[in-house]
Every structure is written in structure tokens, then in C-alpha cells.
Amino acid sequence: MKRHEALAPLSREHHGTLILAQLLKKGAPVYKGLPDSDAGKASYAEQQFKEIIKRHFQDEELVLQKVKHCNAAISSLSDEIINEHRQLAALFLSLNKTAGLADVLNELGIMLEAHIRKEERVLFPLIQSHCSEEDLQQVYVLLH
Numbered sequence: 001m002k003r004h005e006a007l008a009p010l011s012r013e014h015h016g017t018l019i020l021a022q023l024l025k026k027g028a029p030v031y032k033g034l035p036d037s038d039a040g041k042a043s044y045a046e047q048q049f050k051e052i053i054k055r056h057f058q059d060e061e062l063v064l065q066k067v068k069h070c071n072a073a074i075s076s077l078s079d080e081i082i083n084e085h086r087q088l089a090a091l092f093l094s095l096n097k098t099a100g101l102a103d104v105l106n107e108l109g110i111m112l113e114a115h116i117r118k119e120e121r122v123l124f125p126l127i128q129s130h131c132s133e134e135d136l137q138q139v140y141v142l143l144h
Contacts, residue, residue, distance in 0.1 A: 001125050001128060003124065003128075004124075004127075004128050004136055005140060006136040006137065006139040006140035006143065007063075007124050007127065007128070007136075007139065007143075009059075009143045009144070010056070010059065010060060010063070010119075010124075010143065011120065011124070013052065013056050014116045014119070014120060016048075016052070017048070017052075017053060017056070017112065017116055018113060018116055019031065019034075020044075020045060020048055020109075020112065021108075021109045021110075021112040021113040021116065022109065022113070023035075023041060023044075023109070024041055024045060024105040024106065024108050024109030024112070025105075025106050025109035025110060025113075026102060026105075026106045028109075038101045038102050038105060039101070041105055042095040042096055042101060042105060043096075045092060045095060045105070045108065046092060046093075046095055046096070049089070049092035049093075053088075053092070054089070057085040057088075057089065059142070059143060060081065060085070060119070061081075061082055061085065062142055063127075063139050063142065063143070064078040064081060064082065066135065066138050066139055066142065067127050067131050067135055067139065070127065070130045070131040070132070070135060071126060071130035071131075073126055073130075074123070074126050074127060074130060074131075077118075077122065077123050077126065080118075081115075081118070081119065081123060084111075084115045084118075087111065088108070088111060088112060088115060091104065091107065091108045091111065092108065095108075127139075
């Protein structure tokens with residue numbers, strides 16, 4: 001299903017965040033121009049969270065407030081997504097305050113990828129299928 005223009009900005013940001021998720025996992029390949037040490041990956045992840053992902057989560061939560069009325073599945077999934085945002089934010093903020101950094105990075109990478117896949121493969125198609133064009137236009141205005 002082609003992504004509706006209202007949701008396209010979130011999907012575009014997901015691409016970069018998926019690269020981050022892969023980078024954080026154990027055994028990740030070296031990505032040109034990105035850190036390859038655990039400490040470097042942690043710093044990079046914190047920077048991405050502060051500069052991009054935190055605002056991205058806020059934007060998604062505003063979108064969810066606008067569309068959760070469209071369908072019971074969207075409403076239920078909205079609560080899951082918001083809970084995952086809280087868990088992911090806590091992991092991002094704990095990176096340099098924890099022992100076993102490689103394990104925490106791996107956990108964050110796995111969780112971040114699963115979260116994005118859920119939004120792209122489940123949430124966004126539900127929104128596109130069950131929300132009116134008027135709802136989607138409100139989302140468009142919110143994100144543009």
C-alpha cells in the first residue's frame with residue numbers, strides 16, 4: 001500500500017531510524033560515516049534521540065490523538081505505540097548510565113526496529129484504511 005502523503009514525513013524519518021536500529025544491534029556491519037564502538041554508538045543514539053526521535057515520537061502521538069477515533073484497532077494500537085515510545089525513550093536516556101552497554105544497545109536496536117515495523121506494517125495501513133480523507137488532511141496539516 002502506497003503511503004498517504006499525510007503520513008509520508010513520518011515514514012521518511014523511519015528510514016533513518018531503521019538504520020540506527022541496525023547499527024545498534026550486536027554484530028552490525030560497519031556503516032560508513034557512523035560510529036563502530038559501543039561508546040560511539042551510544043553517543044550517536046543519544047544525539048539522534050534528542051535531535052530527531054524525541055520530536056518524532058511527539059508528532060506521532062499528536063497524530064494518534066487525531067485518528068484514534070477512526071477505528072477500535074487504531075485506538076488499541078495507539079496505547080501500545082505510546083507505551084513503546086516511553087520504553088524506548090527510557091532506553092535512549094539510560095545508555096551512558098548502565099553497565100553492559102553492548103546488551104542495552106542490542107536491546108534498543110531490536111525494540112526500535114520492531115516498533116517501526118509495527119507502525120509501518122500495521123498502524124499506518126489501518127489509518128489509511130479507516131480514517132476519512134478529512135482526518136488524513138488534518139494529519140497532513142499537523143505534520144507539514
